[in-house]
Amino acid sequence: MPASGKNSKVGFRQQIAEKENRKLKAQQEKKESALMGFGMFGMVGWSVSVPVLLGTALGIWLDKSYPQTFSWTLTCLISGLIIGCIIAWNWIKTED
Helix, strand or coil, X not given: CCHHXXXXXXXXXXXXXXXXXXXXXXXXXXXXCHHHHHHHHXXXXXXXXXXXXXHHHHHHHHHHHCCCCXXXXXXXXXXXXXXXXXXXXXXXXXXX
């Protein structure tokens, strides 16, 4: 048998083994659907928007009840945004 024929058989076997390994790896990996991605977007959105809305409501109440030279609404809105971003960041970090 010529040497080139033997090398081609070895190369073919190697290609088959690589394809098999790729397929087995793909079967073992967790598959995430597009709906899972939309769910993550929704969760991140709610994680940010709820603290912002609660902070704004608290700020409006504080502005009416305890007026100051600065705006409680703006202060609480920014605080809610920061808290919401921290919550969303932690949630995404735990999902990965």
